[in-house]
Amino acid sequence: MLLKNGHLIDPATKTNEPVDIRVENGTIVELGKDLSAKDNEEVLDLSGLTVAPGLVDTHVHFRDPGLTYKEDIHTGSLAAAKGGFTSVICMANTKPTVDSVGTLKDILTRAQDENIHIYQTASVSYGLSGEKMTNFDALADAGACGFTDDGIPLLDATFCYEAMCKAAELHMPISLHEEDKAFITNNGINAGETSARLGVVGSPAIAEEVMVARDCMLALRSGAAVVIQHISSGNSVELVRTAKKLGADIHAEATPHHFTLTEEALLEHGTLAKMNPPLRTEKDRQEIIQGLKDGTIDLIATDHAPHSTEEKSRPLTEAPSGITGLETSLGLGITSLVKPGYLTLTELLEKMTCNPASLYKLPGGSIQAGAPADFVIFDPDEKWTVTDFASKASNSPFKGAELYGKIHYTICNGKIVYRG
Structure with a gap:
C-alpha cells in the first residue's frame, strides 16, 4: 500500500508536513516526497487529509468475559477502529477478574x-478485594501490560505501596482509581x-484528592510508574504537578468528557452524564x-x-456510571481543545499516541520506517454528527453533537x- 498526498503529523518524530508512506507486510518501509x-x-490518495499514528487508549472496558451484553472484544474493537484507535488497553474488572494466568491468556488469545x-492489564489484588496481591511475575510473563484494580480504589496504603514496589521491580505501570468511599454517598x-x-447527595472532589495526594507520595517513595486514572479535580492536577516536580514517575489520564463537560450536563442528559469520577465544575474543567x-x-x-439502555434508564442514583467513549474521543479533543486554541493538533495527538505507547512499552505510537503500519487518517476541519455507534452501547x-475531525480511514x- 502507498499512502499518497497526506499531511503527516507525528509527535514522536516531530513531523508536521506532507509525506508519502509506503507499507509492506504490515510495516512502514519508506517515507518520502x-x-x-x-x-x-x-x-490511497489522501489529499486534504491528516495522517497520524493510530491512536492508543490506555483505559477501556470491553466487558469480556462476563458482561458481554454491554460489549465484547469484537464490538469493542469495532468501536475502537471507528474512533481511530489501533491499540487499546483493557481494564481487569471483568467477571471473572483478570487475576489469573488462565483468564488473561483466554482474553489475549481471543483478541x-x-x-x-x-x-490487557491484570488486577492488583485477587477479586479486586484490595487484600491479597496477585502473582505479578506470572501475569507479566503471560502478557499483562500493567496492573490495576480500576473501578475499585486500593484503600490500604501499605498494600498499595507494596504493589507499587512490585510493579517498579518489573518496570511496569500500575494505574489507580482514586476514590475514598468514606466521603461518598452516591458516586458518579x-x-x-x-x-x-x-436533591441528591453526591461525591465531593476531596474523595479523589486525598487518594491522589497519598499515591503521589507513595509513587515518589516507590519509584513506580504510577498512573492517576481519569483525573477530575483541579486540586488533583496540582498534586500531580507537584509530585512530578519532586521527581515522581507519575502520570495522569484525562478523559474527553472531563475536559468537555461540567456537572451541569446532568441537568440536560441525566444518567448519560453520570460517570465515575463525576463531571465537576467549570473551574475543574479549566484546570484539567x-x-x-x-x-x-x-x-x-x-x-x-459501555452499559445497556435498560441500565442507564434506571433512576439517577441507581444507574451505573460511565459512558461509551472510543468513537467520539478524537472529535472531542479537536473540538474542545484544538479549535479553541488550548492545544495544537500535535500536542493533542502526543497524548493519544506516543505518550501512552511509550509508557506501556507498546510497539505503535510513531510513524517511521520499521514501525507498525498503524494510522488514523482524518480531516481536522471537517464536521460530523455523532449518530450511530459501532459499540453495542x-x-x-x-x-447528536456536531464535532470536528471526521475520520476517513483507520489502518492497522x-x-x-475502518472506512468512514
Whole structure:
C-alpha cells in the first residue's frame, strides 16, 4: 500500500508536513516526497487529509468475559477502529477478574482474532478485594501490560505501596482509581450545585484528592510508574504537578468528557452524564485543560464504559456510571481543545499516541520506517454528527453533537479496518 498526498503529523518524530508512506507486510518501509507506486501496489490518495499514528487508549472496558451484553472484544474493537484507535488497553474488572494466568491468556488469545491491537492489564489484588496481591511475575510473563484494580480504589496504603514496589521491580505501570468511599454517598454525581438542585447527595472532589495526594507520595517513595486514572479535580492536577516536580514517575489520564463537560450536563442528559469520577465544575474543567497544556496530564484516555439502555434508564442514583467513549474521543479533543486554541493538533495527538505507547512499552505510537503500519487518517476541519455507534452501547451524552475531525480511514497492520 502507498499512502499518497497526506499531511503527516507525528509527535514522536516531530513531523508536521506532507509525506508519502509506503507499507509492506504490515510495516512502514519508506517515507518520502513524491514516492512512485510500484506494480500491484494499492494507492490511497489522501489529499486534504491528516495522517497520524493510530491512536492508543490506555483505559477501556470491553466487558469480556462476563458482561458481554454491554460489549465484547469484537464490538469493542469495532468501536475502537471507528474512533481511530489501533491499540487499546483493557481494564481487569471483568467477571471473572483478570487475576489469573488462565483468564488473561483466554482474553489475549481471543483478541488475536480482531483487527486492532488489544492489550490487557491484570488486577492488583485477587477479586479486586484490595487484600491479597496477585502473582505479578506470572501475569507479566503471560502478557499483562500493567496492573490495576480500576473501578475499585486500593484503600490500604501499605498494600498499595507494596504493589507499587512490585510493579517498579518489573518496570511496569500500575494505574489507580482514586476514590475514598468514606466521603461518598452516591458516586458518579459531583457534590455541588447541580446535585443540590437534583436533591441528591453526591461525591465531593476531596474523595479523589486525598487518594491522589497519598499515591503521589507513595509513587515518589516507590519509584513506580504510577498512573492517576481519569483525573477530575483541579486540586488533583496540582498534586500531580507537584509530585512530578519532586521527581515522581507519575502520570495522569484525562478523559474527553472531563475536559468537555461540567456537572451541569446532568441537568440536560441525566444518567448519560453520570460517570465515575463525576463531571465537576467549570473551574475543574479549566484546570484539567491547563494540566494538558503544561504536560502535567500526559495521557488522554476514554474510560470507554459501555452499559445497556435498560441500565442507564434506571433512576439517577441507581444507574451505573460511565459512558461509551472510543468513537467520539478524537472529535472531542479537536473540538474542545484544538479549535479553541488550548492545544495544537500535535500536542493533542502526543497524548493519544506516543505518550501512552511509550509508557506501556507498546510497539505503535510513531510513524517511521520499521514501525507498525498503524494510522488514523482524518480531516481536522471537517464536521460530523455523532449518530450511530459501532459499540453495542450508545450511552453517551454526545449523541447528536456536531464535532470536528471526521475520520476517513483507520489502518492497522497495513490493513484498512475502518472506512468512514
